[in-house]
Amino acid sequence: MRIVVIGGSGHIGTFLIPRLVRAGHEVVNVSRGRRVSYVDDPAWQHVRHVSADRVAEDRDGTFARRIADLDADVVVDLICFTPESASALVEALRGRVGHLLSCGSIWRHGPSLRLPVTEENGSTAVGEYGIGKAQIAALLKAETAAGGLVTTTLHPGHIVGPGWHPVGPLGNFDPTVWQKLSAGEPLDVPGIGAELMQHVHADDVAQGFEKAIAHREAAAGEDFSVVAPSALTVRGYAEIAASWFGRTATLRTVGWDAFRATTSEDAAQTSWEHLVRSHYVSIDKARRFINYAPTYEPEQAILEAVRWLVDHGQLDLASPLVV
Secondary structure, three states, X not given: OEEEEEOOOOHHHHHHHHHHHHOOOEEEEEEOOOOOOOOOOHHHHHOEEEEOOHHHHHHHOOHHHHHHOOOOOEEEEOOOXXXXXXXXXXXXXXXXXXXXXXXXXXXXXXXXOOOOEOOOOOOOOOOHHHHHHHHHHHHHHHHHHOOOOOEEEEEEXXXXXXXXXXXXXXXXXXXXXXXXXXXXOOEEEEOOOOOEEOEXXXXXXXXXXXXXXXXXXXXXXXXXXXXXXXXXXXXXXXXXXXXXXXXXXXXXEEOHHHHXXXXXXXXXXXXXXXXXXXXXXXXXXXHHHHOOOOOOOHHHHHHHHHHHHHHOOOXXXXXXXXX
């Protein structure tokens, strides 16, 4: 099949596109530039690249038609963030493409009320990003239910992998957390330390998309959570991470006001956005419908990312990794 991947040079596409090539598909990567993928793979030699600025072309009303004119059997949209953009793409692809797959987010669910969160029992989304992803998923599901374009939405958690900083134990990207843990220094933890985060390796997300393509009938009109099999609490994450440096985590519980006073505004807000949701999401539906089988537990995926940062001189540590 000819498969067009929109935004294929990013985290998920780094692993998805080589998977699709190795499966024998003709792959077209549509991205704004020609940035190098996060992981080298000879499969990229067999990929056609198309340059497009989605934001600008959506504004001009030309992007969706450009994608339709690539005459794909399947379109995988990894960078759709507004219902307007999703709607335009659906209108252009209806009757011309056999399957549209879109990347959502577990943030289409609001703060957890019942655990694990399933595709059906999540609370109402909060925040511009989460609300947008929820609206896109609903739009696509309604399109297929009405007999239109066959669509599937996959919702990853906190995507992690080699080449970029993971969401850390405090729910943000501030690298000083790794310095403190590797030095055995006390770490101020906002809240109670029982808040949950659910990471997922980018290759496991890619696996989910590949399997949804392969199981088109089972995936038609559905949405699936694609995350690691388990979630980490703030406290558990910090303790596991400290052990990678031969340390024991020393954690001090502080209120949010105190936490905000000792960190940057951006880092504190990012922590709040991650921890207030406290997600632990079920993958049972993805397992049953499309045989999703993630390879990585969250700490394994995170350790791989941290090791890559250390090996490439992008993380300043007080003690070396001992694992």
